[in-house]
Amino acid sequence: xFDFLFQALYFYFERREKGGxxxxxxxxxxxxxxxxxxxxxxxxxxxxxxxTWSVHSINLKRNVTIGLFxxxxxxxxxxxxxxxxxxxxxxxxKYKDHPANKWFRGWMYVIIMALLFFSPILWAxxxxxxxxxx
Amino acid sequence: MSNKxxxxxxxSLAWLPLAEPWxxxxxxxxxxxxxxxxxxxxxxxxxxxLCNGIISSGLNHAMHLVVEGLSPDDPPKGKASSNDVSAxxxxxxxxxxxxxxxxxxxxKELSEIWKNPQKASRAQKEIIQKKAYSIQKAQKANGVSxxxxxxxxxxxxxxxxxxxxxxxxxxxxxxxxxxxxxxxxNASNVAGIVVTGVAYFVPEVGxxxxxxxxxxxxxxxxxxxxxxxxxxxxPLFKW
Numbered sequence: 001x002f003d004f005l006f007q008a009l010y011f012y013f014e015r016r017e018k019g020g021x022x023x024x025x026x027x028x029x030x031x032x033x034x035x036x037x038x039x040x041x042x043x044x045x046x047x048x049x050x051x052t053w054s055v056h057s058i059n060l061k062r063n064v065t066i067g068l069f070x071x072x073x074x075x076x077x078x079x080x081x082x083x084x085x086x087x088x089x090x091x092x093x094k095y096k097d098h099p100a101n102k103w104f105r106g107w108m109y110v111i112i113m114a115l116l117f118f119s120p121i122l123w124a125x126x127x128x129x130x131x132x133x134x
Numbered sequence: 135m136s137n138k139x140x141x142x143x144x145x146s147l148a149w150l151p152l153a154e155p156w157x158x159x160x161x162x163x164x165x166x167x168x169x170x171x172x173x174x175x176x177x178x179x180x181x182x183x184l185c186n187g188i189i190s191s192g193l194n195h196a197m198h199l200v201v202e203g204l205s206p207d208d209p210p211k212g213k214a215s216s217n218d219v220s221a222x223x224x225x226x227x228x229x230x231x232x233x234x235x236x237x238x239x240x241x242k243e244l245s246e247i248w249k250n251p252q253k254a255s256r257a258q259k260e261i262i263q264k265k266a267y268s269i270q271k272a273q274k275a276n277g278v279s280x281x282x283x284x285x286x287x288x289x290x291x292x293x294x295x296x297x298x299x300x301x302x303x304x305x306x307x308x309x310x311x312x313x314x315x316x317x318x319x320n321a322s323n324v325a326g327i328v329v330t331g332v333a334y335f336v337p338e339v340g341x342x343x344x345x346x347x348x349x350x351x352x353x354x355x356x357x358x359x360x361x362x363x364x365x366x367x368x369p370l371f372k373w
Binding site for chain 2: 024035046051054071122
C-alpha cells in the first residue's frame with residue numbers, strides 16, 4: 001500500500017517540482033501518513049482500554065513525551081527515505097501499470113490523512129464513549 | 135488570566151533573564167524617587183527623602199519575599215502548579231512558532247542563496263562555490279556528471295525542503311503528542327495544526343504566528359494558544 005502511494009506521490013511531485021528531488025517529498029508524505037496512522041492507533045487503543053493503554057499512563061513528563069513523538073516522526077522519515085532512495089526504480093516499475101493509477105489523485109491523499117486521524121474519534125463518537133464538550 | 139503585562143512570567147524566559155532584577159530595581163528606584171519628590175514638596179531635603187524612600191521600598195520588597203515564600207498556597211516542591219501547566223502551554227506554542235519560523239523561513243533564505251548566489255555576500259559565495267565543486271568532484275568519482283549550476287540548484291531545493299519538512303514534522307508531532315498526552319483536543323491544538331499546515335505552503339505564516347504568540351505572551355502573560363483555550367473554555371474533544 002505504501003509503495004503504491006509512494007510511486008503515485010512521486011509522479012505527482014515530479015510533474016509539479018521541476019528540478020527537485022521528488023523522492024524526498026514523496027518519502028516525507030508517506031512518513032507523515034504512517035505517523036498519523038500510528039497516532040490514530042494510539043488514540044484508538046487509549047479509548048478501547050479506557051485509558052489503561054494511554055500515553056498518559058506511561059508516566060513520562062510532557063516535554064519528554066513530545067520529544068519521543070518527534071523522534072518517532074523523524075525515524076519514520078529516515079527509514080522511508082533510506083528505503084525509497086534505494087528501491088525507487090524497482091517500485092516504479094512494479095506499480096507502473098497498476099489499475100489504481102487511473103483514478104488516484106494527489107488531493108485524495110489529504111482526505112485519507114484526515115480520515116485516518118479522525119476515524120478513532122468518529123468511532124468513539126458513534127459508540128458514545130466520547131465526551132463532547134463543545 | 136490577567137490583562138496586564140505578566141512581567142514575572144516574561145522574566146522567566148531564557149531570552150529575558152534580566153527582566154525580574156530590573157523590575158525590582160525599578161520598583162525600589164520609583165519608591166526612592168517618590169520619597170525624594172515628596173520630601174522636596176514638603177520643603178525638606180530631596181536626598182533625605184530619596185534615602186528614606188529607597189530604604190522603605192526595599193524593606194517592603196524584602197517583606198513581600200518572606201511573606202509570599204511562607205504562603206500556605208504555595209504548591210509543594212515537585213508538584214506542578216497551574217502556572218507551570220500554563221508555562222508548558224506557552225512554551226509549546228512558542229516551540230511550534232520557532233520550528234515553523236526558523237525551519238521554513240530561515241532555511242528558505244538559505245535555499246534561495248544556494249539557488250541564486252548573486253544575492254549572497256562575497257564570503258557566502260566563496261563557501262557555496264567551494265562546496266559545489268567538492269560535491270561535483272565526489273559525483274565524478276561515482277560516475278555522475280552534473281554542472282556546478284545544477285548542483286547549486288539541487289542543493290538549494292534540498293535545503294528548502296528540509297526546512298519545510300522539519301517545520302511540519304515538529305508542528306505535527308508536538309501537537310499530536312500533546313493531544314495524546316492530555317487525552318483531549320484543544321482549540322490551541324487545532325490552531326497549531328492549521329498554522330503548521332499553512333506554513334508548509336506559505337512559510338511567512340509561521341513567522342507571523344510566532345510574532346503574534348510572543349506579542350500575546352509579553353503583553354498579556356499568556357500565549358495566543360492559551361487565549362484561544364480560554365475563549366473556548368473547554369476542550370473541543372475529550373476521551
